[in-house]
Amino acid sequence: MNLREERKVTAMSEWYTMEGKDSDVVLSTKACIVRNIKGYNFMPRLDDKECQSLLETVDGAIDKNVYSGGNAADFDKNTLLRLTRLQILGRDASQLANPDRKAFYYNDDVSLSVAVGSGEHITVKAMAAGHDISVYKKAENVALDLEKKLDIAFSENYGFLTSNVKLAGTGLKVLYTVSLPAISKTEGGITALNQRVKQYEWSMYPFAEGSEISDCDVFIIASVNTQGVTEDEVLKRGEMLIADVIKAERALRDEIAGSKKEQSQDIYGRSYGTLRYANMISRSEALQALGWLRLYREYDDTGDINISWNTINKLTMDILWEPDAPSRRNSQSVASQKFRADGIRKILKGAD
């Protein structure tokens, strides 16, 4: 990575802390479009020589005036951590496996990226804070540019061809990351919401499955169908669904804050105190406290606690992705809990 690229990485803003619509419920909106190039086997059957040729072919089609980055093997540790925090790389370490066979390109604010060799040949991703479906057009514009420059695998019967047949067709996934403390605390709430999501033929799953925070109130709501639907239908369904989710979550916050005001106010204050002054804190405890801040923030009429949605969202995302903890393998260790608590205290102290 050259000096210009290093400067861009360190100077880039954190897109998820930007002001977003409906950010009391929706943490982020993402659109992912996958494409493959004719003449190359798909990733699982692509040998190293072919893979290098693929990386060079895509590199030649990337507009270097807009995008930084390159082969993942050339990224230093700081770049990897930052790209993880900004959700270009997943927390899942598998994305960093075989870095010689992968490349990542990203724009200045890292809201737009092109990954090469991560599951499919090309994955275009556009991300925005809060509820913002304009991410689709941003991702589509990047995909269109690449489709004009490269010979993309396409069939009239199946649409865009992919290694993972679940993506064949439009190759499009739209994802909303939502925090639903009120629905989660309502008996049968998540079950009812799941049924609603299925009626739209979308899917919903916890943000962090199979981990110590799998019971946290952050969920991903994602499109499923890539066949039999147009891109427009996917987007419209998604917008109707997310509107339902936002309304339901807010209605239940009203209900909880109204019917259990004293208890809610008490837990809200205690949660803030825990985050503000704890010396050690687990991910689960921190996310639970943030859930209460999110649930009751609009109803707190004491004026004692001053915390913005941006701060709540930044803390939530930082803890969910947490790329630079001392030990990602053991986020329950004393060092990790202390590191986390220090980070939270610094942010809240700055927000006071």
Added chain:
Amino acid sequence: MKCERCGKELTNRIYKINGVTLCENCARVLGYDRFVKDPADLLSNPFSPLDQLASTLMQMNELDFGNSSLTCPKCGMTLREFENEGRVGCIECYNTFNDNIVREMFKQQGNSEYAGRLPAQSADTDCSTKEIPQMIKKEAPKANTIDISEKEPEAPAKEEKAPAAKSDKGGLTVEQLMKADLGMLSDEDLEKGIKAAAEAEEYRLASRLRDELKGRKEGNGNV
């Protein structure tokens, strides 16, 4: 075997719900608590495990030993590898495993007909984000209730697809017929469905509908 939702290795407790294999935690998270039985429940009803086993076996795909050695001539991927991994190795695999890929698409999405945009052509979308008004200080809903599942979502009007895919005779569409529980359809729906499926060249569906109708007629004759 792994949970299809969280990817964790499955232990001795496996839940197969609507064709999806889940671990105990995911079955609970998705609200299928009624399937997640306490050992005490099983002791009180010793036949329930047999019910579960029978139900699971009923949901399994038909065994098809005929094509198990099918191999893609370009990349060398076998049908077995595709079925295990859900991924194909190259474009040619789409020709080699055509039937299996179509079946997989139907299983996942209920459809295998492409309706999206063409390469290098922008999709016709008019979607923009509208902020949802805050509900604070409005009339609160009933305690401990959530109204999100009470009514069917008003799905956006679907664009007309290829004429062969839809019935124009007032019956169900081919897609709907493929997803439908045939036992719930009227004889009239089945008759219209056979014609619609034949027109759409969905002969496997047409024969399923015909068999259902035939079975009913024979069943009635025996009564």
